[in-house]
Amino acid sequence: MTPTRHPSDAVLADYASGALRSAFSAVVAAHLEHCPHCRDEVAALEAVGGALLETLPESGLAAEGLERVMAALDEAEAPAAPAQSTIERIAFGRERFLAPSMGIRKAGSGADGELLYLLRLPSGQKTLPHGHLGVEFTTVLKGAYNDNGALYRAGDFCEMDSAADHQPHVVVGEECVCLIASERPMRMTTRVGWLVQALTGV
């Protein structure tokens, strides 16, 4: 099943030009693995990048640069093993349980305090109502959830900004796992939310 909810053109352009911070880039990459349509879009933007590169003026190179590279060709290492999936390439910490069968695995935080984490929620779980103080990207890896009347299934991508409050609700039948990058911690809209946030740091 191919995803039906995609990153915006602007997000794909930032991804292709390499302007996204790594946490956000990873969430887009996870969507691309599920989405042939967006992979073609990114390839088209990279073709634009290639054409722009070809039209750049040339910088002078160090006189011995080419010979140095030519000499290094023989020692060039064999190519790395075939790429693993995005999730396998991220070093996540141990899972911390928020409740039985509800856990979070963080992958450290970026230079500007942005967070990247895996969130696992059980079938039927309603999250606490919350908003965001900055941008949040989500790619669903497993299961599905409803949010503001829209259904997000495995492979789907969701971008939230600071304007909206929401309360995702996991569809009954299967647990839901998401890869999430957020610019800042959430903005909890209830007291219970504040307490959970104090305990988990998201």
Add this chain to the structure above:
Amino acid sequence: MPVRPSEEDVDTAGLMALIASSQDRSAFRTLFMIFAPRVKTYLIRHGAPAEKAEELAQETMLTLWRKATYFDPQRASVGAWVFTIARNLRIDSLRRERSAVAYALTVHEPEASTVTPQTESEIAQTQVRLRSAISTLPPEQLEVVQLSFFEDKPHAEIAQQLSLPLGTVKSRLRLALARLRGLVGDLA
């Protein structure tokens, strides 16, 4: 002094095939002379000091040599492929320098590749069309596209630099990218 080749009269995909099939050094030399000086410019525009840009341009070309067998001429142009290698090296090198925070993430975005294959000549024609479209973009659109691809600046900063409202920068960028993107054809 050899004549500096230009990518316009060189079959770059053919040279890649020679490298992949028989580690052809003279093919590599030609590609180096086409791409390394431009990759260096790309990195300098992104704020790399000249020496670092030189080093990363060399590393980009070494990566092209090492991964030559992965290049698929039906899924990307050589230019697009080199662009993604240089982009990934730039991102990695920036991350390494910034990652005193021990950001536990090493993502190597895959190199350029479409899902939908095309013929080599379609891809070559697309690159020619793109280059000529770039040279005829209205200057104000070309400026935002170049800033967005080559200077790693958030749109808000580009707007400030050009003394334009953010909305104007976004709409110019959208227009220009849609126009260029349209030339790549409907892949999906």
